[in-house]
Amino acid sequence: MSAPPVPPVTTTVPRRSFLKWSAAAGGGAALVGAGAYFGGLPGVGPASAATAASGLDVDRTVWSSCNVNCGSRCPLRMQVKDGRIVRVLPDDTGDDEIGTQQIRACVRGRSMRHRIYNPDRLKTPMRRRPGTRRGGGEWEEISWEEAYDEIASTIQRLVKDYGNESIYLNYGTGTLGGTITRSWPPSQTPIARLMNCVGGYLNHYGDYSAANIEQAAPYTFGSWIGSNSFDDARNSRLQVLFGNNPLETRMSGGGETFVTQRTRQDNGQRVIVIDPRYTDSAVSLADEWVPIRPGTDAALVAGMAHVMISEDLHDQDFLDTYCVGFDEEHLPEGIPAGSSYRSYILGDGPDGTEKTPAWAARITGIPASTIVRLAREIATSGPVHITQGWGPQRHANGENQARSIFVLAAMTGSIGVPGGGTGEREGSYGLPMANPFATTNPVETAISVFGWTDAIERGPEMTALADGVVGKDRLDVPIKMIWQYAGNALVNQHADINRTVRLLEDDTKCELIVVIDNQMTVSARYADILLPDVSNAEQLDVVQQGSAGNMGYAIVADQVIHPLFDCRTVYEMCSQIAARLGVEKEFTEGRTQEDWVRQVVEDSREAVPGLPSFDELREMGVWKVKGESYIGLKDFRDDPVANPLTTPSGKIEIFSDRLWEMAKTWELPEGDVITALPEYVATWEGAEEARTNAKHPLQCIGHHYKQRTHSSYGNVDWMQEAHPQVVWINTGDAADRGIVNGDLVDVFNDRGRIRLPARVTARIAPGVVSVPQGAWYTPDAQGVDVGGSVNTLTSWHPTAIAKGNAQHTTLVEIVKA
Ligand SMILES: Nc1nc2c(c(=O)[nH]1)N[C@H]1C(S)=C(S)[C@@H](COP(=O)(O)OP(=O)(O)OC[C@H]3O[C@@H](n4cnc5c(=O)[nH]c(N)nc54)[C@H](O)[C@@H]3O)O[C@H]1N2
Ligand SMILES: Nc1nc2c(c(=O)[nH]1)N[C@H]1C(S)=C(S)[C@@H](COP(=O)(O)OP(=O)(O)OC[C@H]3O[C@@H](n4cnc5c(=O)[nH]c(N)nc54)[C@H](O)[C@@H]3O)O[C@H]1N2
Ligand code: SF4
Ligand SMILES: [Mo]
Numbered sequence: 001m002s003a004p005p006v007p008p009v010t011t012t013v014p015r016r017s018f019l020k021w022s023a024a025a026g027g028g029a030a031l032v033g034a035g036a037y038f039g040g041l042p043g044v045g046p047a048s049a050a051t052a053a054s055g056l057d058v059d060r061t062v063w064s065s066c067n068v069n070c071g072s073r074c075p076l077r078m079q080v081k082d083g084r085i086v087r088v089l090p091d092d093t094g095d096d097e098i099g100t101q102q103i104r105a106c107v108r109g110r111s112m113r114h115r116i117y118n119p120d121r122l123k124t125p126m127r128r129r130p131g132t133r134r135g136g137g138e139w140e141e142i143s144w145e146e147a148y149d150e151i152a153s154t155i156q157r158l159v160k161d162y163g164n165e166s167i168y169l170n171y172g173t174g175t176l177g178g179t180i181t182r183s184w185p186p187s188q189t190p191i192a193r194l195m196n197c198v199g200g201y202l203n204h205y206g207d208y209s210a211a212n213i214e215q216a217a218p219y220t221f222g223s224w225i226g227s228n229s230f231d232d233a234r235n236s237r238l239q240v241l242f243g244n245n246p247l248e249t250r251m252s253g254g255g256e257t258f259v260t261q262r263t264r265q266d267n268g269q270r271v272i273v274i275d276p277r278y279t280d281s282a283v284s285l286a287d288e289w290v291p292i293r294p295g296t297d298a299a300l301v302a303g304m305a306h307v308m309i310s311e312d313l314h315d316q317d318f319l320d321t322y323c324v325g326f327d328e329e330h331l332p333e334g335i336p337a338g339s340s341y342r343s344y345i346l347g348d349g350p351d352g353t354e355k356t357p358a359w360a361a362r363i364t365g366i367p368a369s370t371i372v373r374l375a376r377e378i379a380t381s382g383p384v385h386i387t388q389g390w391g392p393q394r395h396a397n398g399e400n401q402a403r404s405i406f407v408l409a410a411m412t413g414s415i416g417v418p419g420g421g422t423g424e425r426e427g428s429y430g431l432p433m434a435n436p437f438a439t440t441n442p443v444e445t446a447i448s449v450f451g452w453t454d455a456i457e458r459g460p461e462m463t464a465l466a467d468g469v470v471g472k473d474r475l476d477v478p479i480k481m482i483w484q485y486a487g488n489a490l491v492n493q494h495a496d497i498n499r500t501v502r503l504l505e506d507d508t509k510c511e512l513i514v515v516i517d518n519q520m521t522v523s524a525r526y527a528d529i530l531l532p533d534v535s536n537a538e539q540l541d542v543v544q545q546g547s548a549g550n551m552g553y554a555i556v557a558d559q560v561i562h563p564l565f566d567c568r569t570v571y572e573m574c575s576q577i578a579a580r581l582g583v584e585k586e587f588t589e590g591r592t593q594e595d596w597v598r599q600v601v602e603d604s605r606e607a608v609p610g611l612p613s614f615d616e617l618r619e620m621g622v623w624k625v626k627g628e629s630y631i632g633l634k635d636f637r638d639d640p641v642a643n644p645l646t647t648p649s650g651k652i653e654i655f656s657d658r659l660w661e662m663a664k665t666w667e668l669p670e671g672d673v674i675t676a677l678p679e680y681v682a683t684w685e686g687a688e689e690a691r692t693n694a695k696h697p698l699q700c701i702g703h704h705y706k707q708r709t710h711s712s713y714g715n716v717d718w719m720q721e722a723h724p725q726v727v728w729i730n731t732g733d734a735a736d737r738g739i740v741n742g743d744l745v746d747v748f749n750d751r752g753r754i755r756l757p758a759r760v761t762a763r764i765a766p767g768v769v770s771v772p773q774g775a776w777y778t779p780d781a782q783g784v785d786v787g788g789s790v791n792t793l794t795s796w797h798p799t800a801i802a803k804g805n806a807q808h809t810t811l812v813e814i815v816k817a
């Protein structure tokens with residue numbers, strides 16, 4: 001039997017290349033960024049006249065940016081007085097038109113000073129005091145030279161004893177916006193460049209954001225192709241958002257928050273939001289909110305498909321021409337009868353169950369009459385601007401959740417046309433900026449982004465068929481060293497924190513953990529060596545844009561102030577370690593950080609017509625260009641023969657032959673399944689189990705929240721005050737438990753217990769609670785996490801295909817504390 005298909009690896013084609021969905025920058029690029037650079041600290045940035053732009057008495061105003069991973073990316077103008085940042089102002093270039101809009105920073109970016117000057121700032125290199133427990137909080141200050149020596153000699157020892165695959169670069173997106181300072185994808189980080197000079201490191205594929213949809217999409221579409229960009233909703237009468245909350249997850253005033261609201265305002269399309277929560281996006285955009293039980297979108301789609309098929313409302317021509325597996329006439333060869341989606345819906349498949357609206361209603365919690373009405377409206381308003389966020393896929397059945405929404409897009413014939421959509425997350429215009437700093441990893445072995453704790457615990461037991469190891473049938477060695485640069489996934493952002501912490505406390509397993517951060521984060525507590533990085537206001541970089549509809553932009557974020565304390569740049573750290581490993585020349589190529597930044601801009605000018613020179617860009621701060629709207633799969637729709645998809649059939653695969661094979665060959669834990677069709681699958685700790693689990697009957701999700709970008713900004717006083725950490729609970733569920741708004745409550749399951757105030761609200765579906773993700777794990781003496789991190793409750797259990805994170809699939813109970 002031939003080797004089973006493995007999930008496509010995303011290490012070589014980073015996911016953030018989604019941002020380059022649309023092709024090249026349009027000709028005749030309009031130059032709209034014309035802000036002034038008022039810079040000039042002696043020895044910091046180029047010298048020019050001091051200006052007081054805001055009326056505040058300041059020495060100068062310097063362009064910087066906010067580089068965290070919120071999907072947006074905002075220029076910031078930082079005002080300096082006596083060497084200290086005293087005020088942070090937003091972009092003042094562009095206008096209020098889509099494509100040239102101002103990129104106004106959100107409340108987090110505006111509070112940046114409180115992150116830069118935070119009491120948690122790391123000041124000097126530190127080492128866990130020898131002989132003490134990892135995570136015990138006992139540190140000794142060491143010199144940079146000692147830190148470099150110890151790291152370099154340990155790398156040499158581990159490479160010799162275990163090989164390069166024992167060294168892992170953990171996920172971290174704290175400086176995602178940077179280029180030389182970029183912390184993800186691992187292949188583009190300075191740490192990767194360093195490790196590649198000495199033989200490489202163990203790769204990961206996927207990311208915590210979208211692991212499941214990324215691996216699922218290729219089975220349907222051949223690759224990740226994105227849905228139509230949000231500005232394209234202007235061509236639609238109806239927009240449907242499945243678990244997509246741009247008003248909170250794309251908060252930049254120059255990003256999707258602006259684009260969605262402005263498009264709705266101009267065009268007046270009807271908007272339906274399907275989400276367990278009445279989100280900020282639903283509040284501002286939606287005509288209708290459809291509360292759904294988490295993890296049940298595939299059942300909702302099936303129920304709607306039943307209505308469409310019964311009433312002949314679906315686009316049969318589209319399905320016949322462009323798709324495989326919708327009906328029996330279009331199944332791949334050799335597949336048994338009854339395997340089509342139509343048969344699944346009508347009860348002619350192996351399970352013999354008709355997926356009626358009443359069937360779907362029982363699972364989703366949405367009334368059958370609503371499902372019928374939605375199906376009719378969605379089927380007859382075409383094309384429908386249809387997108388999903390990444391909430392639906394961050395579930396135990398996340399791959400099928402994602403794929404089912406693609407089927408809805410196909411059944412309505414909305415794919416590849418203006419005003420339509422593929423059902424994926426919205427696409428967005430992006431500039432194909434070059435990155436001459438990135439190098440290639442000689443090691444090809446990769447694990448899923450979510451699999452690293454397993455790789456520490458039982459590395460050599462992990463295989464391709466059971467654990468999704470790629471590039472090898474089985475890992476040779478466990479992880480022995482972790483680099484955690486600008487990330488908090490070592491503890492706080494990974495699942496089941498109590499279990500992770502127990503694993504990390506054993507330093508005979510993973511022998512060296514190096515954390516490079518600028519705050520004493522939850523992950524930093526578990527370092528052996530802690531290296532204090534500068535903030536991005538303390539160094540120069542070129543910053544890549546975030547999602548902003550059909551606008552592209554680039555920022556030169558200048559050095560605003562001198563490094564605080566004894567902090568150093570990651571470029572310097574890596575150069576120094578490289579020197580000790582005998583590869584300094586290979587690492588630096590004789591260049592300074594500024595040389596590299598200049599090179600990035602220079603090398604990008606060919607692919608990005610109109611991009612100013614580095615010096616011009618530095619003056620301007622931000623450069624914007626209006627691009628085209630993105631229409632996912634337009635070429636394929638226009639001519640499916642000339643432009644086939646990269647699926648085996650060249651078509652949209654509603655039934656996937658490859659998944660059919662994998663279902664037979666992959667070794668899955670009891671209860672986990674892979675299905676060739678995007679069926680609704682009841683999973684561990686899912687909606688079905690909630691009904692029968694007397695101990696933990698509530699479904700707990702963890703939405704992305706305004707206070708923070710993940711854990712970043714979580715220690716900022718202003719943000720804590722503006723948007724406190726609370727658990728959302730439905731009014732009825734609260735009443736059943738004697739809980740009133742503001743009560744301190746315990747949320748718990750067998751993995752852990754957190755304590756935080758309750759937000760009693762009708763804005764969340766009954767039976768569902770949401771603990772905004774990213775709060776800082778803070779166990780008290782009894783082990784109760786009084787910081788309220790949802791990952792104290794979540795599970796390590798990976799998803800079936802992607803082996804990804806299912807951090808929105810968790811059952812809990814709540815009591816008054
Ligand atoms: N339960 C649950 N867990 C989740 C999620 C969920 O929905 N639910 N979401 C997941 C997702 S989508 C993601 S992307 C991950 C995010 O997980 P991470 O990528 O770990 O994101 P952050 O928590 O923001 O951590 C970024 C770190 O970078 C640091 N940092 C910021 N700026 C700098 C800098 O200039 N230099 C250095 N060296 N460090 C810097 C910050 O202090 C912070 O510690 O979390 C995942 N975890
Ligand atoms: N303010 C802020 N913005 C952020 C971030 C942040 O931490 N804070 N993180 C950024 C990052 S890295 C990422 S990856 C994105 C994450 O973006 P998403 O993954 O899209 O964000 P989530 O809040 O996890 O989920 C979106 C919505 O899905 C809903 N949802 C959960 N489960 C289901 C389900 O089963 N079905 C349906 N229909 N809906 C469901 C949630 O209630 C939520 O409103 O956000 C980015 N933007
Ligand atoms: S957190 Fe995101 S939206 Fe807010 S300022 Fe930073 S980049 Fe902009
Ligand atoms: Mo993410």
